[in-house]
Amino acid sequence: MPKPTIGLEVHVQLRTDSKMFCACPMEFGAEPNTRVCPVCLALPGSLPVLNRVALESTIALGLALHCHITPFSQFHRKNYFYPDLPKGYQISQYDLPLASDGYLTLPKESIAASFKKVGIIRVHMEEDTAKSIHGASLAHNVGYALLDFNRSGVPLLEVVSAPDLESPEEASAYLVELRAILRTLGISSGNMEEGALRCDVNISLDRGTRAEVKNLNSFRAVRKALEYEFQRQCERVERGEAVLLETRHWDEAKGVTIPGRSKEEAEDYRYFPEPDLLPLEIDVRWVEQVHRSLPELPEGRRERLASLGLHPSEAITLAHNPELACFFDGALEVGAPPKETANWLLGEVQRILHAGGKSLEETPLTPVRLAELLRLIQQGVISSKGGKALLEVMLTSDRPPAELVEALGLAQVSDPVQIRLWVQEAIAANPKQSEQYRQGKEALLAFFAGQVMKKSFGNANPELLDRILKEELQATA
Amino acid sequence: MIVTLEDVRHIARLARLAFDEEELLAMRGEMEALLSHFSRIDTLDTSLVPPTTSVLPLANVLREDTPHLGLSHEDALQNAPEQEGGFFRIRTFLEDAFPRVPALQGSERIPAKT
Numbered sequence A: 001m002p003k004p005t006i007g008l009e010v011h012v013q014l015r016t017d018s019k020m021f022c023a024c025p026m027e028f029g030a031e032p033n034t035r036v037c038p039v040c041l042a043l044p045g046s047l048p049v050l051n052r053v054a055l056e057s058t059i060a061l062g063l064a065l066h067c068h069i070t071p072f073s074q075f076h077r078k079n080y081f082y083p084d085l086p087k088g089y090q091i092s093q094y095d096l097p098l099a100s101d102g103y104l105t106l107p108k109e110s111i112a113a114s115f116k117k118v119g120i121i122r123v124h125m126e127e128d129t130a131k132s133i134h135g136a137s138l139a140h141n142v143g144y145a146l147l148d149f150n151r152s153g154v155p156l157l158e159v160v161s162a163p164d165l166e167s168p169e170e171a172s173a174y175l176v177e178l179r180a181i182l183r184t185l186g187i188s189s190g191n192m193e194e195g196a197l198r199c200d201v202n203i204s205l206d207r208g209t210r211a212e213v214k215n216l217n218s219f220r221a222v223r224k225a226l227e228y229e230f231q232r233q234c235e236r237v238e239r240g241e242a243v244l245l246e247t248r249h250w251d252e253a254k255g256v257t258i259p260g261r262s263k264e265e266a267e268d269y270r271y272f273p274e275p276d277l278l279p280l281e282i283d284v285r286w287v288e289q290v291h292r293s294l295p296e297l298p299e300g301r302r303e304r305l306a307s308l309g310l311h312p313s314e315a316i317t318l319a320h321n322p323e324l325a326c327f328f329d330g331a332l333e334v335g336a337p338p339k340e341t342a343n344w345l346l347g348e349v350q351r352i353l354h355a356g357g358k359s360l361e362e363t364p365l366t367p368v369r370l371a372e373l374l375r376l377i378q379q380g381v382i383s384s385k386g387g388k389a390l391l392e393v394m395l396t397s398d399r400p401p402a403e404l405v406e407a408l409g410l411a412q413v414s415d416p417v418q419i420r421l422w423v424q425e426a427i428a429a430n431p432k433q434s435e436q437y438r439q440g441k442e443a444l445l446a447f448f449a450g451q452v453m454k455k456s457f458g459n460a461n462p463e464l465l466d467r468i469l470k471e472e473l474q475a476t477a
Numbered sequence B: 001m002i003v004t005l006e007d008v009r010h011i012a013r014l015a016r017l018a019f020d021e022e023e024l025l026a027m028r029g030e031m032e033a034l035l036s037h038f039s040r041i042d043t044l045d046t047s048l049v050p051p052t053t054s055v056l057p058l059a060n061v062l063r064e065d066t067p068h069l070g071l072s073h074e075d076a077l078q079n080a081p082e083q084e085g086g087f088f089r090i091r092t093f094l095e096d097a098f099p100r101v102p103a104l105q106g107s108e109r110i111p112a113k114t
C-alpha cells in the first residue's frame, strides 16, 4: 500500500485594525466597496506603507513556529492579470520571506501516531485580492462578475509546510494546531468559513509526482479532498498510469477533484523587487522584544495542563481554545482544583452552552464564579447534582452563587438527625423491601436512597445518607 | 542579440498585449536596443558593490495600525465601467470558477455578447 505524502499551503488573514498597506479599516461583512482608498483600488499615484502590527504579527507567528527570522527582507511584485487585482501585480514576498525553516508539533492524542514535528518551510507576507462574485446568482449577471475591494489589501500570511504529513488526519491535525497558534497569538480569527484561513494542499504517493488541490475552504473539504485524491492516485498507479503534475480543484457538491484547465505556459510571474516599499531590517533586539511578548503557546500549554493532572484530551482541548484556557487559568488563580475545573468547564458547562446554542462569553459565568460553585460542592454545601442545577441558573443569572443556592433551595442537608428521620420513614413505608434487603438483596439500598432523595428534594448529603441508611436497615432486624 | 520573436510573443502574452507580425518585429528591434544598452552595465566591475534593491538610505518605513476611512462609496465607484448593488460590475473572465488563473485579454478577449 503506497503512503501519501502531504504538504499544506495555508493563507491566513491577519486581524489588524487597518489593511496592510493603507489605513482602510478591516471589517468583515461591511457593505461592498465602503472600506477602500486610492491605495487598495490601485489608483495612479498612490503609494503603499507597511502596517507595523502586520509585520510584528508575522514575526510573532514565525517565532511561534520556531522559524528563523530573516534580518533583511523586502517585498516583491508578483505580476499577473486578474480583475480582482487592479494593480496588475500582488505585493508579496519572493526570495526573502520574513520567516523560514521552522516546525510545528502535533499533539499526541489527536492522531494515532505519536508526537510529531512538521517542518515549516516559510512564512511570508502578501496582500489579499478583491473579492469577486461570479454572476450565476442573478440571471441578468450571467457573463458578469461583481467586485468588492473591501478585501483588497487585507494582510495575508502564507504558511508553507514541508511535505511531512502522512495522512488526511494528520493534515487536519496540522490545520487545527496552526489555527490554535493563530488564535492564541490573537493575530487571526482562524475562521475558515469567513475565509480567514484558506488551504491549498499537495499530495503524492511515496514522494512521487504531486498534484495540487486548490482553494479548500473548510476542514472537512481538506480531509475529503485528500482522501479522494489519495484514492485517485492509488487507482492510477494500479492501472499502470503515471500521476500527473497538475493543479486540481475540489468540487464540494460531487466530492471529487477535477483537473484545472491545462495551462499552455508555465506560470511566469516575473517577480521583481517592489520599488514602492523600502526594505525591512529586523535586528535581534526587535525579534527578542516580540519574543518576550508572546503568550503561552498551545504546545507549552498542553504540556503544563497535562502536568496538572488533566487527561491529555482535556489538555489538548483547552490548548486549542485559548478563551477556554484563559477561563480555566482564571478559575485556578482563585483556588479552584484543576481536575474538577477542567471536568466541569469541558463537561457540564459545554453541554449546557451547546444545548442553548450560546458561547461562554454570552453568559454571566466568570472564572471566579465557577470556582465558587466548585467550592460549594467541595465544602458539602451542595451536592454534585445540586451543583449542576446551580450551574444551569448561573449561566443566565449574575446573582452570587451562595444566594442562588438559598433561592433555589439547593442547600444540601447534612443534618444527621433530619436524614435519619427520612430514612426511618422510608423503611417504615416499605417493609417488604426492607425484609428483602436483610435477606441479602443489597441492590435495594439504591431503592431506599432514592426514596429519601425524593423526600429531601434531592438535597440529602449522599455520603451521610448512605451511612445512616445502612445503619438503620441493619438496626431494623 | 538574442531576442527572438518567440520571446516577444511570450512577453506580449504575459502583458496581455496583442501584436500583429509587423508590430512583433518592431518590438523585437526595440527590446534588443534596450537590452544592448543595459548590457553595457555588464562590462562594469561590480564585484565590490553589494546587491541592492533600493537607492535610499532608509529601511523599516512603517505606519501605525490606525484605521481611517478612505474614499466615499460614491467616489470609489465613480469610474466604474458599470456598477450594481455597490459592486463594480465587469464582464466575466473565462469559466469563472477558478481564481488565480490569468484571464485572457487583448486579442484573446472574450467577444462581447450580442
Ligand SMILES: [Zn+2]
Pocket: A019, A022, A023, A024, A035, A036, A037, A038, A039, A040, A041, A153, B070
Ligand atoms: Zn485602502
